[in-house]
Amino acid sequence: MSIKICYFSGTGNSFFIAKRLNEYLANSELIPIVKALKDSKKEIEGQKIIIVFPIYALTIPIPVRMFLKETNFKNATYFCAIGTRLGVKFNDFKRIDKLIKPHKLNSSFIINMGSNDVKVKNYKCPSDLKIKELEDVALSQLSEITRIIENNEDSCDEDSNYIESLLYKDFRGKIIEWAVPKMMTFSKYIGGVNYFYVNTNCIGCGICSKVCLSQKISIHNKKPIWNKKTLCYMCYACVNYCPVKAIEIESIPGVPSYTFENDRYCHPYAKYEEIENQK
Known part of the structure; x- marks a missing residue:
């Protein structure tokens, strides 16, 4: 069964996750989303489709949206989405589910990574130790994610491992x-x-x-x-x-x-x- 790992990555977090998944999953292939957007066929052939992307402004990056909307996922029977983030709560996998119709999103996961939002006040670049800690947790998550994908399991739980909640908890x-x-x-x-x-x-x-x-x-x-x-x-x-x-x-x-x-x-x-x- 062929697996296509479609990824978008600006500063490497999502690339790291996609590359590791490619190593873990047999018969998998890495597909850069930006390159796929330039393909006139706009078609991806694979039984299992994995979308890996960074979370921007509480949502999915524009090129990832364009890719999902414009692409024909021929023969796809299983969809998985993995978002990487700096830690803020995320609740927009439903957008992917809408964009890939008539298919459905079978599983979704969020992995906390180092922040590249260097415009914020008092930003601290993650230390080597912090990056190693995040990497260890990410690889542990990927082990379980790999098992879920290999077994075609449904797994779309509500976000629970966020580091930062939204600024306000009311309306x-x-x-x-x-x-x-x-x-x-x-x-x-x-x-x-x-x-x-x-x-x-x-x-x-x-x-x-x-x-x-x-x-x-x-x-x-x-x-x-x-x-x-x-x-x-x-x-x-x-x-x-x-x-x-x-x-x-x-x-x-x-x-x-x-x-x-x-x-x-x-x-x-x-x-x-x-x-x-x-x-």
Whole structure:
């Protein structure tokens, strides 16, 4: 029975999970979602389909939504979704279930990983010890996930291993949980976000353009330019893979940015070439 592990990863967390699953599951193949979106056939053949993605703004990234909506999953009989996150409660697997109809989502899982949201105040890049702790827990989860997938089991439990709850536990929390994913959806029609800029540290290496999965970044006179008309996937690969911390995020109303004083994060097992190869 063939297994297709379809993944999207900006700074390596989801790539790490997808790669390990590929090692655990016999007859499995890794499918980069960004590359699949460029395929004119828009068809994936496999009995078991596993979707691995990072959770952005309490929801599923735009390219993952596009992939699920546009792709014909020929001969698929089992679907599994795995979201990686920094720890905030997540309740949007139902969106995947809707996007893959007439198929259904058989199992869903959430794995806590290091945070790449380097714009927040007092951000602390995970230490080697913290990353090892997260990795040990993730690999333990993957062992059980592998068993569930191999046995075609249904497993869609409510999120219970979150580290951070929503800011409010009353009706305001419900409003946030409803509104933030809506904002992500709306961003598709305005080119995503356009709040990146380059500081004087830039050495013109071009890595930011190489890891930009939406191809929003081009290099002119050895400096990155973000095309405002191109949809940003909001993966923060350009920010986090820059070797000299030259790329910053501007503050926007209601969302101050502190990248100028924070470190950067990418998964230690994911080189920038592996992120680039998704294209």
